[in-house]
Amino acid sequence: MDNRRHQGVALLLIMMMALLEFCWPASAASNEPTSAGIAVIAANNDGQWNQQDASVRFQIERTFYQTRFFIIACIVAVILLVIGLVVLQMRQIAAKLRDRLEVRHAERERIARELHDTLLQGIQGLILRFQAIAEHIPEKDPIRVMIDQALDRADGVLVDGRDRVRDLRMTEGTAKDLAVTFAALGKELSADYPVTFRVVSSGIRHEIDPAIREEIYLIGREALLNAFQHAQAREIEVELCCDFKQLRVCVRDDGIGIDPKILDAGGKPGHWGLVGMRERATCVGGQLMIWARPGAGTDVELTVPASIAYVRKHSVRWKRLKHMLSWGREA
Numbered sequence: 001m002d003n004r005r006h007q008g009v010a011l012l013l014i015m016m017m018a019l020l021e022f023c024w025p026a027s028a029a030s031n032e033p034t035s036a037g038i039a040v041i042a043a044n045n046d047g048q049w050n051q052q053d054a055s056v057r058f059q060i061e062r063t064f065y066q067t068r069f070f071i072i073a074c075i076v077a078v079i080l081l082v083i084g085l086v087v088l089q090m091r092q093i094a095a096k097l098r099d100r101l102e103v104r105h106a107e108r109e110r111i112a113r114e115l116h117d118t119l120l121q122g123i124q125g126l127i128l129r130f131q132a133i134a135e136h137i138p139e140k141d142p143i144r145v146m147i148d149q150a151l152d153r154a155d156g157v158l159v160d161g162r163d164r165v166r167d168l169r170m171t172e173g174t175a176k177d178l179a180v181t182f183a184a185l186g187k188e189l190s191a192d193y194p195v196t197f198r199v200v201s202s203g204i205r206h207e208i209d210p211a212i213r214e215e216i217y218l219i220g221r222e223a224l225l226n227a228f229q230h231a232q233a234r235e236i237e238v239e240l241c242c243d244f245k246q247l248r249v250c251v252r253d254d255g256i257g258i259d260p261k262i263l264d265a266g267g268k269p270g271h272w273g274l275v276g277m278r279e280r281a282t283c284v285g286g287q288l289m290i291w292a293r294p295g296a297g298t299d300v301e302l303t304v305p306a307s308i309a310y311v312r313k314h315s316v317r318w319k320r321l322k323h324m325l326s327w328g329r330e331a
Helices: 002-023 068-134 142-168 178-190 210-230 260-265 273-283 313-330
Strands: 034-040 054-060 196-203 235-242 246-253 287-292 298-305
Touching: 068 142, 068 210, 068 273, 178 196, 178 210, 178 235, 210 235, 210 246, 210 273, 210 298, 260 287, 273 287
Parallel strands: 196 235
Antiparallel strands: 034 054, 235 246, 246 298, 287 298
16 A cells, blocks of 8 residues: 555656646746847848848747646646545555455354354254263263263363354444453453553544454454463553544553564464464554563554544445435335
8 A cells, every 4th residue: 555655646746747847848937928029130232231130029928838827726636636546546445355354254154153053053962962861870880970071071162162153253342432342351351360451542533344343353352362361461451542544453561572583483383363463454454563572561553544444424324325215215
């Protein structure tokens, strides 16, 4: 996106220079007309030339395209055109990202639905079946003990499976306010870890696109889980900053930090938390930065451009209008 912006600026400068060279020569320093003159001398039949010439002075008015007003108007028009093209291109990129995320979330929900209706329900049926069989075996029988242990493990697998299905689905808790959602998550995690947790929010609140908001929440949740479980921190903070340029989410702690070798490698072998966070950030057109030093804590910062993160008001009105028109046709 930065390369496209630089290309747009270069194109703007080239067009302005060409326009100035064509319409405004170097001698055109003002809007005043150009003074000119013609001097004529003549000779008689003997070849003698007159000593004083006959001259005429006149002024050439500048054409419209050589006036400053026209040049300034053209420059403003070119600037507005380039800005409009850049804005249009950024909106198209944001629309493609949103469409891609909606397709991705729809596929996740389909997989979650299939897992719940087939695998989890099948495991639940098997657990109930084996529990019924175990009831016919004496409690002190070694086989009954082994079956009970296997059933306990099956219950744990079932709970893990339900957690994964819940993670695949879009969480309704992120529907309105990320600050409230992160505060609730931090409060839940603080019950198991002796950590001081707070959420700091600044800037003007904007409505965030639901698909983008879901990905931001999942990235922040992964960062919070890592901070609570592995950082050995005393204080953990989530900072949300909304401005007209970007949406910024920062999760920081004062814990033991992360080994630079792990950051350089992109994560621990066999662990996919950092990899998943970076993939989600790329998917929403954002940038994920991680700063960490051993013993100095960790900062995880996600930035998403405003054109992608925020819902434009006129687009909401347009969706409502389309909904009303479709409702009128059905009626």
